[in-house]
Amino acid sequence: MDISTKQTDAPPPAPQPALTERKRDARGASRPGDRIFLGLSRGSGILLLVIMAAIAVFLTYRASLAISKDHGNFLTTFEWNTNLTPPVFGIAVLAFGTVVSSIVAMAIAVPVAVAIALFLTHYAPRRLSGPIAYVIDLLAAVPSIVYGLWGALVLVPHMQGLYGWLDDYLGWTGLFSWDGGAPRAMLTVGILLAIMILPIITNVSREVFRQVPRMHEEAALALGATRWEVVRMSVLPFGRSGVISASMLGLGRALGETMAVATVLSPSYDIQASLLDPGGGTFAQNIASKFGEATDQGRDALIASGLVLFVITLLVNGAARAIIARRKEYSGANA
Structure with a gap:
């Protein structure tokens, strides 16, 4: 018996959950630990800049008082x-x-x-x-x-x-x-x-x-x-x-x-x-x-x-x- 197969246009298979999760992990946007570490790192950098700016403002203010006299x-x-x-x-x-x-x-x-x-x-x-x-x-x-x-x-x-x-x-x-x-x-x-x-x-x-x-x-x-x-x-x-x-x-x-x-x-x-x-x-x-x-x-x-x-x-x-x-x-x- 001659058996023929019909080709049908089937939609592409949906991505596997594990692969999707892996791609999200590569972007650093899914794991809670990554988000916490990103926030701590960014906050530490901003805090350092704030401290440096505060020191500069304090020194400049007190120095201006002295230099003016x-x-x-x-x-x-x-x-x-x-x-x-x-x-x-x-x-x-x-x-x-x-x-x-x-x-x-x-x-x-x-x-x-x-x-x-x-x-x-x-x-x-x-x-x-x-x-x-x-x-x-x-x-x-x-x-x-x-x-x-x-x-x-x-x-x-x-x-x-x-x-x-x-x-x-x-x-x-x-x-x-x-x-x-x-x-x-x-x-x-x-x-x-x-x-x-x-x-x-x-x-x-x-x-x-x-x-x-x-x-x-x-x-x-x-x-x-x-x-x-x-x-x-x-x-x-x-x-x-x-x-x-x-x-x-x-x-x-x-x-x-x-x-x-x-x-x-x-x-x-x-x-x-x-x-x-x-x-x-x-x-x-x-x-x-x-x-x-x-x-x-x-x-x-x-x-x-x-x-x-x-x-x-x-x-x-x-x-x-x-x-x-x-x-x-x-x-x-x-x-």
Whole structure:
């Protein structure tokens, strides 16, 4: 018997419930846990922006009260007398000292930190890299006041030899001339800050270098590269953005460090041409030393200087983000 089948236009089968549920899950719109996590994440970001805006508004308001009564130029005056009638104060010396001490700290700490991170990740044997990394982690947990006491009691007395050597061989530059006074100057502050930020930069750089794809290093070795050439061509380009981020974290601590600087520095409201002459000051050190005895007008003036430090920190972070954005090809995101 000849049996024929008739073709009928049947509607397409309805999607399976499991497939529909899976597609909704991929869009993050169906599961309660996803919605809760999305709300918490979005709320945390908005809360952070609100807190930053509230801080900026508070600092700006109190700073405007102080600056309106200031009979000096707030940006260029080399004086801080908030108890006078009328008050006269400015941030020229504080801004100079903050920037100079941070630059000295970064110039010392960043190369040493990167070298330590490379040694721990690509040169040191495992039995040696573990204990060294543990000691560096401990250094990051030391309170700043302990660093300050160590700097005042140990570092400052032993800086005279270095100051004398710099004066003998580099004093002609004017930047390292020394008159034989106590070595409580910007160079000492910069060295102490470098020691304090060294663990932060080292730890972050070490973790970044560990994320370098192993295939990149093996490919360079297969082409006959030496170990240093592997580091130069594969490791450093990949970790460049991470090192910049680590450096900005260290710079943030150097800019805002208070007690260690106040313990080591001999402050004065003069800008010294030499890094070896006592004097100068920083925003954080000035706020810490004067806030307890300041009047209402004096507190407003200190808050105004804090606003300037707040702006400097934002500018530094913004510059770091711009540098990283220009080097996305080295960020490792597409590795």
